[in-house]
Amino acid sequence: MGIAVKYQVPPGFRIVSGGQSGADEAALDWAIARGVPHGGWCPKGRRAEHGVIDPRYLLTETPRAVYRERTEWNVRDSDATVIFSLAENLVGGSKLTASFAARYAKACLHILPRLDPSVLARFLELNHVVTLNLAGPRASQAPGIGELVVRVLDHALEVPASRTRGGRAARRSSAQ
Numbered sequence: 001m002g003i004a005v006k007y008q009v010p011p012g013f014r015i016v017s018g019g020q021s022g023a024d025e026a027a028l029d030w031a032i033a034r035g036v037p038h039g040g041w042c043p044k045g046r047r048a049e050h051g052v053i054d055p056r057y058l059l060t061e062t063p064r065a066v067y068r069e070r071t072e073w074n075v076r077d078s079d080a081t082v083i084f085s086l087a088e089n090l091v092g093g094s095k096l097t098a099s100f101a102a103r104y105a106k107a108c109l110h111i112l113p114r115l116d117p118s119v120l121a122r123f124l125e126l127n128h129v130v131t132l133n134l135a136g137p138r139a140s141q142a143p144g145i146g147e148l149v150v151r152v153l154d155h156a157l158e159v160p161a162s163r164t165r166g167g168r169a170a171r172r173s174s175a176q
Helices: 023-034 067-076 092-103 117-126 145-156
Strands: 014-016 080-084 107-111 131-135
Touching: 014 023, 023 131, 023 145, 067 092, 067 131, 080 092, 080 117, 080 145, 092 107, 092 131, 107 117, 117 145
Parallel strands: 014 131, 080 107, 080 131
Antiparallel strands: none
């Protein structure tokens, strides 16, 4: 199979994320809008920086209200992780996400605004990704991060038209 300009989303493909504001919410909203199944782990109580995570995000609560646990489990249960950021150096939860990817020997890609989206498409194809963990900073730490997530996903992934019907997206959750 040749290298794709856009990654053809395979059957069973899904996006997981932790539901935090910013990159996480943008990834989940993108999946819902395009009929891509989504899920993932979130802290007990569905806590995020802006309060309680919206129930439209089909996330499973971890046993404890700890961000670190949710971060680790989303990396562990995915084929690969993509971390979006506006800065060269990863900090905080994004840096922790990268360290968990290394610990679990999971493919990990850091996406910056200047990176061509085809890099993501090639990464997904080369790693045969079916379950993709998307992560990045909170909205308060990186204004505009959500727009980066949407732009890159729109240009890197090709979702079959059959995924959405009449504007209603097919949604599925399964954290494990």
